[in-house]
Amino acid sequence: DIVMTQSPDSLAVSLGERATINCKSSQSVLYSSNKKNYLAWYQQRPGQSPKLLIYWVSTRESGVPDRFSGSGSGTDFTLTISSLQAEDVAVYYCQQYYNTPPTFGQGTKVEIK
Amino acid sequence: EVQLVESGGGLVKPGGSLRLSCAASGFTFSNAWMSWVRQAPGRGLEWVGHIKSKTDGGTTECAAPVKGRFTISRDDSKDTLYLQMNSLKTEDTAVYYCTTEKLVSDYWGQGTLVTVSS
Numbered sequence: 001d002i003v004m005t006q007s008p009d010s011l012a013v014s015l016g017e018r019a020t021i022n023c024k025s026s027q028s029v030l031y032s033s034n035k036k037n038y039l040a041w042y043q044q045r046p047g048q049s050p051k052l053l054i055y056w057v058s059t060r061e062s063g064v065p066d067r068f069s070g071s072g073s074g075t076d077f078t079l080t081i082s083s084l085q086a087e088d089v090a091v092y093y094c095q096q097y098y099n100t101p102p103t104f105g106q107g108t109k110v111e112i113k
Numbered sequence: 114e115v116q117l118v119e120s121g122g123g124l125v126k127p128g129g130s131l132r133l134s135c136a137a138s139g140f141t142f143s144n145a146w147m148s149w150v151r152q153a154p155g156r157g158l159e160w161v162g163h164i165k166s167k168t169d170g171g172t173t174e175c176a177a178p179v180k181g182r183f184t185i186s187r188d189d190s191k192d193t194l195y196l197q198m199n200s201l202k203t204e205d206t207a208v209y210y211c212t213t214e215k216l217v218s219d220y221w222g223q224g225t226l227v228t229v230s231s
Binding site: 038040049055093097 | 150219
């Protein structure tokens with residue numbers, strides 16, 4: 001199974017400031033035939049179910065604010081929240097769907113400083 | 114609007130069985146791949162398994178920790194997904210989410226809590 005490792009485990013950011021979460025996979029999730037990275041990000045607000053934010057590394061799901069962006073390729077990926085809002089307090093998970101089983105990172109908790 | 118509503122969770126003793134259901138609406142269920150994802154208390158997300166649409170073969174795959182104990186099935190006439198869980202262990206204690214699966218889990222239910230304890 002592909003192991004996904006996120007860093008940091010938690011971070012506290014002031015409102016309006018940038019939050020950056022890193023995700024590393026134990027093997028490349030870049031599929032050579034279509035040049036696509038099979039990497040997604042999910043948001044889980046307190047007491048709620050997870051919600052899909054981003055797939056194909058950087059494609060935002062419908063309705064996701066453009067302050068959320070994703071980048072990276074191969075084994076190293078980043079989720080950036082450009083200007084943190086109160087409603088962004090949540091745990092964020094990366095996920096590879098390159099092969100089965102799809103696997104998640106351990107999660108990064110984002111709080112307000 | 115897509116809705117996924119899980120039910121059937123509860124308290125069960127180790128070695129026992131439980132069947133979870135997920136009632137779907139707001140999309141063409143028969144065309145959808147569906148999956149189960151679980152989350153142990155205070156922990157991260159773990160994919161349990163999925164079932165393909167019948168047009169894609171209707172086959173299932175389950176994660177190694179549950180293989181041979183859990184079975185995923187679907188009833189397209191009732192727009193319902195099932196998870197039959199047998200030989201339950203304490204480490205199966207978790208909230209179980211039903212999701213649609215188009216490579217990624219794009220819609221999630223609210224989850225149902227399964228507690229395995231003596």
